[in-house]
Amino acid sequence: MKRPLGLSLALLSMLGLGMNGGPQGNHGKHHSPKTLLQFGKMFGVDGAFVGDANPVDDIPGDELPWEIAFARGRLSTDGDLQLFVRGVVFKDDPSVPAELRGINDETEFRAAVSCLTEQNGQVVRSNVTTQGFPASPQGDSLIHAHVALPDPCIAPAVFVLAGSENKWFAVTGFETED
Numbered sequence: 274m275k276r277p278l279g280l281s282l283a284l285l286s287m288l289g290l291g292m293n294g295g296p297q298g299n300h301g302k303h304h305s306p307k308t309l310l311q312f313g314k315m316f317g318v319d320g321a322f323v324g325d326a327n328p329v330d331d332i333p334g335d336e337l338p339w340e341i342a343f344a345r346g347r348l349s350t351d352g353d354l355q356l357f358v359r360g361v362v363f364k365d366d367p368s369v370p371a372e373l374r375g376i377n378d379e380t381e382f383r384a385a386v387s388c389l390t391e392q393n394g395q396v397v398r399s400n401v402t403t404q405g406f407p408a409s410p411q412g413d414s415l416i417h418a419h420v421a422l423p424d425p426c427i428a429p430a431v432f433v434l435a436g437s438e439n440k441w442f443a444v445t446g447f448e449t450e451d
Contacts, residue, residue, distance in 0.1 A: 361412035381405030381436025
């Protein structure tokens with residue numbers, strides 16, 4: 274199914290220069306939100322990351338491998354998260370049933386942001402998750418949400434999660450293509 278060019282361009286422009294707008298609330302502090310993380314690449318769950326054996330930031334990977342064609346995202350210091358993904362689908366892999374290869378069987382995606390933070394003098398992992406956002410059978414979705422980031426938020430990572438369970442399909446990162 275073809276995507277309307279105007280819609281794709283509008284979504285991309287929202288994630289481009291227009292994302293650095295004015296102050297969005299200062300939560301009692303005298304500064305404007307700044308970009309904490311901006312990215313244009315994500316890694317689909319694959320290899321040793323599939324399943325529960327090797328969770329990333331305490332989030333297990335899905336039971337089957339996924340791929341992602343396109344990602345663009347931005348997270349600001351006030352927790353404003355904008356994420357546009359295309360082609361988050363089951364990988365064309367022998368471990369995936371033939372009828373699922375190249376499609377997304379979830380009606381919604383969620384995003385999770387993971388940070389290291391301090392709590393009672395200890396370093397702990399803190400994960401916050403958005404509500405669900407519509408996802409197409411082609412694996413396209415636009416997530417725009419506000420998350421309550423811990424303070425401090427160190428080494429943030431952004432995940433695309435299933436809408437129906439706490440398993441990740443994609444995470445900020447990359448793998449060199451052959």
